Amino acid sequence: MAVIEVKNFTKSFGSKLVHRGVSFSVNQGECLGLIGGSGAGKSVILRSLIGLEKPDQGEIHIDGEEISRWTERQLVEIRKRVAYVFQNGALFDSMTVYDNLAYALREHTDLSEGEISDRIRQQLEEFGLQGNDFVYPSQLSGGMQKRVGLARSIILGPKVVLYDEPTAGLDPYNTKKIQDMILRLKDRGVTSVFVTHDMPSVYAVCDRVILLLNGQIEASGSIADLGKDPEGIMQRFINGIEGA
């Protein structure tokens, strides 16, 4: 069953038509890689999946509900179930790591401060961030910020996770950490969309890839089939022959 279904997504900024009818779907438990050139419109699509942006035309179904015209207040229900991992973490820099992680728990659960604290300790440990509770984001390295950002977005135990370039600009160690985390979430049955330029990570975590080019999905295929058509547009994009 499709958890996410995007139909005929069309959007322009000013006079620039960025999406000319993008359609795809993501099945329960699947990790879909979304690749495409810089400025192709990947982030805009991802943001639209939790209503941070609205398409000009087209439909977005999450768990069978069409959300593209929902109000901010209605979208809260979606945002509790669908997590968004921002490219640079987007941590609240006026709050400590602890308060960043506690944010959604305090807002959306009835947990006591003690239970919240236990949950955060456990989460920090899982991400190899123990001992950083009372540090401010600006005191962390970029890689650690991204890990905190990931930890913060999934703390409510979401059904779906949307990743916007979670491994961009990271060293191999941090990249591996993020990949492992994504795989672990996948084992728990989380459905995900993974936007990236980092092909090794696509091979490591995705089941299927779609290519956004010229405002449309130009190609799609399972990871296993990727190398099979060397002349296909997907392979030519990956090899840097075809681009935006």
Added chain:
Amino acid sequence: MSVVRDLIRFMGGTAILTKQVISEGLRPPLYLRLITEQIQSIGLMSLPLVLITALSTGMVMALQFGLGLEKFGGKMYVPKIVSLSIIRELGPVFTSLMMAARVGAGITSELGSMKVTQQIDAIRALGTSPIKKIVIPRVIACIICVPLLAAIANLVGIGGGLLVGWSELNLTPAFYWQKVLETITLVDYMSGMGKTFFFALFIALPACYFGLNVSGGTRGVGVATTTSVVTASILILVGDYFLTKAFWIIEQWL
């Protein structure tokens, strides 16, 4: 033409923001802790600036009028003139202008940076509302702090006049106070204070609007901050005329 377009966009944008602030402000939860934090950073931290402004305004006024009127033997009118102009005009207006500079700039640059670093998006993505978390605490803090600070400025300004009257013009403090109390009526006081409520909105709403609508990265934050302070200052100065006019009309009825 782009000025006109920006102006229309600003008016529409702040109108929408105002509507959101009212409709979301009436719906729980109201984050009281965030409001008290803002009262501290907006109100308490502005106190020194407001005190200095008020004190020097009162002192300069007393000096100007005192030395100017001395030739005509009008020195004893100094308490009257100083206190009336401070209470009706200068206290509220100067306090609000200083707040526009300090607080307006602070709010816009903070919100702008949050916008640029996607923290505003993160607030939404985590299922919360930037209007409730960010805008409403700042608007409420301004509505509480600007009138309070103006009230303090009124006192301190008149006190500054007293100091100069005493040391430069040989008016005894007792005489000065007596004249002040004879002059000022509740209507004078309220006509000055009534404006500060509007001035608070002129500061907070544009500041939030320009901050939330920053585009173009960190450079955009600088531009937005400047625009926000200029806008608030103009609204205060121009608005002051119309508010004064409106309050005079109301006073006629009373």
